[in-house]
Amino acid sequence: MKKIKKIAITGGTHGNELTGIYLINKFLKNPTLVKRDSFKTFLMHTNVKAIKQGTRYVQRDLNRTFTQKELENKSLKTYEDILAKKINKELGPKGSKNPNIDFIMDLHSTTANMGLSLGVNLKDKLSLQVATYVKEHIPELKIYSWRGELKDASFVSSISPSGFTIEVGSISQGILRADIFFKTEKLIQTILDFFELYNTNSLKKTCSQIDIYCNAKIIDFPKDKNGNIEAMVHPNLQENGYLKLKKGDPLFVSLNGNNIYYEDITEVYPIFVNEAAYYEKGIAMFFTEKKTIKI
Amino acid sequence: MKKIKKIAITGGTHGNELTGIYLINKFLKNPTLVKRDSFKTFLMHTNVKAIKQGTRYVQRDLNRTFTQKELENKSLKTYEDILAKKINKELGPKGSKNPNIDFIMDLHSTTANMGLSLGVNLKDKLSLQVATYVKEHIPELKIYSWRGELKDASFVSSISPSGFTIEVGSISQGILRADIFFKTEKLIQTILDFFELYNTNSLKKTCSQIDIYCNAKIIDFPKDKNGNIEAMVHPNLQENGYLKLKKGDPLFVSLNGNNIYYEDITEVYPIFVNEAAYYEKGIAMFFTEKKTIKI
Structure with a gap:
């Protein structure tokens, strides 16, 4: 089993989803909250310009720009295409056997009532193992998956070999809600706890099956x-x-x-x-x- | 008692508040829904460019541009300042003794849980009379008021001598919700019913007092x-x-x-x-x- 050395928590991929943006602010101010002994936690606001504007994006949806094909396409010149290549260099590069980050959790919110949801890659066993652990600790959690190969996934979290999109709602764009803020924080803490146990071979046997909402x-x-x-x-x-x-x-x-x-x-x-x-x-x-x- | 001859229902003053925009669409398609015998109903999408963009405004908040002072200030050149002068000409002009529209209801939604709310001018007796009638028919209605003179009010509904800002929520920006859509429609219908009774001297004695949330x-x-x-x-x-x-x-x-x-x-x-x-x-x-x- 390969240890997880670096985890990234990213927020503000959509500049009007404030929960993740302010959680990153909180963690930047109190880094011990996300510190664990067995790995390093990296914090990042991904779309700073969209955050300043308070809009989802500047020119195109950043969370749809990370397919391998688009990352390699130098003719794509929007603000987000250029930003995606920069982020990919910092957190990836995508497809590398030795990426800078092993696991990304990208923080989102939604106006849909999704409760606490994890968007996972069905083919990634580690992500499913984390999801199972989290579900045991936070029973209200739901897990959905997307079709296709990782290289064709366009999400920020697809830069690293394993990762999640975290979706929490319902919440309006452009606001903070205390209930959703603290629930999302608890979810992040539970994921970090998993990796600490994982790295130190201290995980107890988890449930052997899990319900996943798939093939959207x-x-x-x-x-x-x-x-x-x-x-x-x-x-x-x-x-x-x-x-x-x-x-x-x-x-x-x-x-x-x-x-x-x-x-x-x-x-x-x-x-x-x-x-x-x-x-x-x-x-x-x-x-x-x-x-x-x-x- | 002066009869009310022309009523305007306006929507899309904020381009990301879809309830009003789609109610106007519905009424434009079925004008009989808002037709009454004793007055004419005028329908208008106020900020068409913001509606197309799906944003609250283009350069500044249109619903803050209708003070008498700003309407008269020719040096103000944003998209919304110019639009405000155009709308004022069409629905007003503000302060005129013979404006084109006697009563404006401007349709809004809010991410705050305001239920069905009317924003009224405390000094306008007609508006208070309508509000009282509506409250009798829709008990969940709440009424709030703003300070100051009509000439200093900056809202679309302040163009006409009497009028309301209708606020319904909670609802996210940029979405339609069926419950809120139909509640807002019922509120509009009740207001139109009031004026039909008012114009034909058929109003029954209404309640003599009303609770108002004021001096914000x-x-x-x-x-x-x-x-x-x-x-x-x-x-x-x-x-x-x-x-x-x-x-x-x-x-x-x-x-x-x-x-x-x-x-x-x-x-x-x-x-x-x-x-x-x-x-x-x-x-x-x-x-x-x-x-x-x-x-």
Whole structure:
């Protein structure tokens, strides 16, 4: 087993998600909070310009710029493309066998009611092992995964071989909420605790299986031919991330008050329901399927 | 009694408050919904460029540009200053004895839990009469007021002699919520119903007094010398607009988890608690005092 030597906690990848930005501020002021004996913890505000502006990004979404292909493409010249290459050099480089950082946890918040969520790479055993440990200590935790290879992942946390996107909500963009701030902090502390035990071979046997919400499929809002939204997320789903949806359940409600129902026979679990930042991406929610994975 | 001939419903004064924008869309598509026999209803998206951008404003907050002084100041050249003069010509002009619109309701949403709220001018008897009628039909309604003369008011709704700012929350910026959408619509319909009865002398005797939250005082977040927030809104207040606050009640909680208490002996009722758009204005909340006003 290879020891984890350097962990990065990153925040402000989206400049209007204040929880991570202020947690990094807190840790920078009190580094002992994130210090452990067996590894070094590195703290970073990733998109400083977006943080100053109080916007998600300056020119493009930084958390969609870290595919291997885009990192290698020198013709990409937006503020975030250039920033991504700089961050990749500092924390990676991505794909390296000896990257500067072994594990990245990138702090996000969402306007969707996702509670405490970890976005993991299903193929990475270490991430799944951490997730299982955290789930045992924080039972409300949910874990979702994305499809594909690490090299094609575009997230900050995909720079290192293992890592998480941490999503906590619901919370509006541009605000701090004490409950969400302290929950996110507890989650970070639990992850750091895992690695201290991991490095010192002190981990007790963890649970051997875990539920993961996977293979996300994009669902857009019903729209007219001009692209205007014609129906909103149904109130049943609004503050109910990971709710099981079965055929005949209401999904949207039109501006005129008519329900639109889920029509498929496959049971799905919507996540990122009504995330503000996804309106421009044409995403009302993602449908996931719940799978039990053996660790 | 002077009849009300023209009412304007305006939305998108802040381009990231979607409720009003989409309600105007709905009404433009189905004008009969806001049609009444005794007056004309005019519909308007006020800040079209900010709506397209999905931002609160382009260069400055449009809903702070309508003081008489600023409307008359030709040296003000931001996008919103020029737009304000155009809107003032269309809906006003402000201060005219014969303005184009008699009553404006400007639709807003807030990340603060204000429920259904009306912002009124305490000196305008007609507005108070409408508010009283609405409160009788929608008991959850709250009414707050601002200090000062109409000419010094900077809001869109201050262009006409009478009018409201309608604030509904909590809702994140940049999203639609079905519950808030339909509640706001019901509020608008109730106001239109009032004017139909008013114009046809069919109003029944309404309640003779009403509670109003007035004389708002700005409260900023505790900050360090660099302007960084050191404490968040206390969880007790977070989703509790208009909560009575008395000496010794928790007000903020520091990033380190220490409570900061309200120390004054005057009982206050915080509003606009943790509104995202007010972070840049240095406002964590407003303290109001509850007054019972005779109508």
